[in-house]
Amino acid sequence: MTGRLIFALMLALVASSLTPPPASAADGDSAAGKAVFQRTCENCHAAVIGVNKVGPSLWNVVDRKPAAVPDFAYSDAMKANKEPWTSTALDAYLADPRGDVHGVKMFFKGLPSPTDRANVIAYLQTLK
Numbered sequence: 001m002t003g004r005l006i007f008a009l010m011l012a013l014v015a016s017s018l019t020p021p022p023a024s025a026a027d028g029d030s031a032a033g034k035a036v037f038q039r040t041c042e043n044c045h046a047a048v049i050g051v052n053k054v055g056p057s058l059w060n061v062v063d064r065k066p067a068a069v070p071d072f073a074y075s076d077a078m079k080a081n082k083e084p085w086t087s088t089a090l091d092a093y094l095a096d097p098r099g100d101v102h103g104v105k106m107f108f109k110g111l112p113s114p115t116d117r118a119n120v121i122a123y124l125q126t127l128k
């Protein structure tokens with residue numbers, strides 16, 4: 001009985017050491033994130049200040065208030081959203097823009113890969 005328990009514990013330990021920790025924006029790779037941005041966001045978002053496409057410019061978006069680009073027509077839901085775009089908020093938004101209360105206007109299915117999200121957020125942090 002005890003032997004089985006110890007065996008099970010050892011298995012759990014081995015399994016947990018094999019699973020990499022979840023990616024977080026803190027360790028994102030901004031160069032890889034730039035490629036993700038160009039592939040998935042750039043159709044709708046510019047990385048430079050003052051250029052709005054289907055979506056608002058994402059220049060300096062990290063840590064700013066939502067719906068802050070002056071001449072962009074945001075959805076009411078986005079205007080009502082008061083949570084600043086921290087890397088945590090961005091991660092949740094980009095995982096599921098349509099499911100999240102914020103994202104009604106962004107016709108984009110989101111980035112399912114946590115690594116892609118961490119990388120693109122690291123890239124957004126360079127846009128200042």
Ligand code: HEC
Binds near residue numbers: 068
């Ligand atoms: C199909 C077009 C489209 C794509 C693709 C898209 N977006 Fe958006 N995005 C929008 C629109 C439209 C809005 C405004 C949403 C609203 O007002 O509800 C928006 C809003 C945002 C906001 C909030 C901006 C603010 O000023 O508050 C962020 C951040 C954002 N998008 C990031 C991204 C990132 C990062 C990607 C790529 C991984 C991406 N989006 C892909 C259209 C898009």
